[in-house]
Amino acid sequence: MFNALTPDILARLREIHGADNVSTARADIELHARDQSHHEAHDAEVVVFAQTAEGIAATLKLANDAHIPVTAWGVGTGLEGAAIPLHGGILLSLERMNRIVEVHADDFQVTVQPGIGHKDLNAQLARTGLFFPPDPGANATVGGMLANNAAGIRTVKYGATKDNVLAMQVALADGRLIRVGSRSVKQSSGYNLLQLIVGSEGTLGIITEATLKLVPVPAHMSAVVASFDTVEAAVETVVAVRGGGLDPAALELVDAAHCRMLRETEGVDLPDKPTLFMEFHAAGRDALEAGVAAVRDICTELGAVAFRATTDAAERKKLWHARHHSYEIMVRSHPGMHFFIMDVAVPISAYPELIGFVEDIKRETGVTAYMIGHAGDGNIHVEFPYADEAEFAHRMTLNRRIVHKALALGGTATGEHGVGLGKAEFMPAEHGDALDVMRTVKQALDPHGILNPGKLFPGE
């Protein structure tokens, strides 16, 4: 199906990108063979460090004519193997295209190269009083976040990455460079190719530039932590807080098991109860205080067994410490173990049933698992520590049961980690005939299938 790299093509790649930016060194191949997940490493034949959009387009044309796979790479923080060069070929790293192209401060926009890390971007934007809100945790590149439609804890207020992009330049498989979207925040002009490319995981085109939406850094922030006897009561609180128009900027659930682990290993002051971590942003202090008072009323009415709130910045960081560091605390408290983190999302009304289903599985099998969720979005992560291949294989069978349960509840196989390798098997169940339409689109835009082959679609 695909051809191997030839010395001629390697020479052409060096002409396009400069010899310094084309590497077949073992170290470079290995550094770009796997992401941060459990997925098996695969070697590319060459790592190309792109410098320009035109160079990317020329590379795609070359690869397309020669039937050589091209897999785009940001910085390797993915969790479903989407950036692993499964079929070898060219690993096209964007990490050296990491500049801000232009800040449009009055438009609340910034145009960037795809390889810039979102944390680096926000550090450079600090002087403008604006920031790019999606935050998946790790310092993922903007290009990777767009390709994967990453999200994170602020999505409940600011949306996922897809909601924070206005325009992109994209290199297509045949070497065309197109512009999609518009710097106008409103556009009803033709097909939404922007959103077709976002989340397509490098299988329809490679993002070479993006104009992002920015929002004002909030003048005032509060933190609230509230624990409940049941997940149901916690979710009722989520619904009431959102229904009250209180517009939370984060609305996170940490399950009882995770709270216990946090207390036992780090002395975090949390009961063994489902606990909500909330954050609110406001332009004025009065509005902030009024919001906290309203949240306190809701939590009290819905039976919170513990409640703490603050509008003080230092105190806020302390209150959120357990949530922000929950992953590393879990890793530290299970020395020698590996971790598999799964990601599903459901309508919020189905959240208690989904969590109950995981609790039942834990009881039935006796496995250790922790749950952390973006409850405001109905998104949950189940974290499974495992010791060896046999345990991993077993956890994967549990993973399948949980994904199918989420689908049965009207949810999705992946809320924010993307499909990549790990979720491809669930695509027929989630999308039905729409998956064939996705294949039709893929075939129309990438007829030789050179763009990130083996991802997103099952059995290919």
Add this chain to the structure above:
Amino acid sequence: MFNALTPDILARLREIHGADNVSTARADIELHARDQSHHEAHDAEVVVFAQTAEGIAATLKLANDAHIPVTAWGVGTGLEGAAIPLHGGILLSLERMNRIVEVHADDFQVTVQPGIGHKDLNAQLARTGLFFPPDPGANATVGGMLANNAAGIRTVKYGATKDNVLAMQVALADGRLIRVGSRSVKQSSGYNLLQLIVGSEGTLGIITEATLKLVPVPAHMSAVVASFDTVEAAVETVVAVRGGGLDPAALELVDAAHCRMLRETEGVDLPDKPTLFMEFHAAGRDALEAGVAAVRDICTELGAVAFRATTDAAERKKLWHARHHSYEIMVRSHPGMHFFIMDVAVPISAYPELIGFVEDIKRETGVTAYMIGHAGDGNIHVEFPYADEAEFAHRMTLNRRIVHKALALGGTATGEHGVGLGKAEFMPAEHGDALDVMRTVKQALDPHGILNPGKLFPGE
């Protein structure tokens, strides 16, 4: 290219939909031959009033096999001719599929049939304390709003229609019924076919059901009206209000000429100056008052020559009366005239230059024109009264100049009215090679071109 309707196909349509729902009566044909715009009427051969998604799918399969055009119709409130059956064939009206399918109150969602009017929907939702925020003015159907990606005055806070839909059922040209999107508010699972179909104006598929996002009805609302000496000062205020994190729910500009006309014809108390109409929503009264105070400070600092604000509901309606009724007041004050309303949008930083360009055209040509804009979104409508065909043709040349200016400023040919017939000629200038990609997608999903032919793409 297309075939005419045959008696056999007419008989099949009657089988599928019931004889009562298939009409070749002159009155029905004429009622579905034009929208609310200046675009010329075209007759369909038959009007079909769809009853079910399956009936729509069966109709498309039939039409696809026979190469007969199908144009979907909501309630005919479009402004660019998108629903006019340009090539005859079947006019597929959704107006009898106008039910709420299910309210998911805890999820802040509602599933509806496509033919329901958004005002009717919100009236039925009133008891839930939730509403569907996009409001294009007229009682457009939800299906039409989705097909067109309609917007309106609340977009600056709540987004356009595309931002308020989660899932749809869609009938494809070949008769397949697919589901796209998810009731999970977060989804990173495969290509975003939902957003590919939204805004495609019935050229890629027909929306047979949609699950919409709802938001809490705001407990408190304020209105602010502020006039400025220059458009630049008004736009500086727009930027400052948004930059201050004050999250306006509406941020409208009415130009000096329009203000004068409103005062002279209706006694509206407005100076002949660019005037901002703003609205703010808050969960608590304290937050609302704090917001109004902050807006007052901004307006004063940026040189407002008139400022009025209220948090009282009756007073709020009075303050906004001139904006809400501006179109009908204009029509009343120009008896016997027709009106052409054009729609473009630019990044907000380019808004003063765009408006200055229109002012220059008015000075240069002496034509009457009024400007009303969704300034928070950089969206402007220029309203041209005209008396006859010659004046209309002249106004269309001005329209072209303004659209190309908007494109040169990094904007779009249409912020919210859609492409339809009127904006198709600008698609090559706006999209470049991306337009070919749109054609590729169209060809892949509708190879016989039966879905709403003659729209969106130029010269077809």
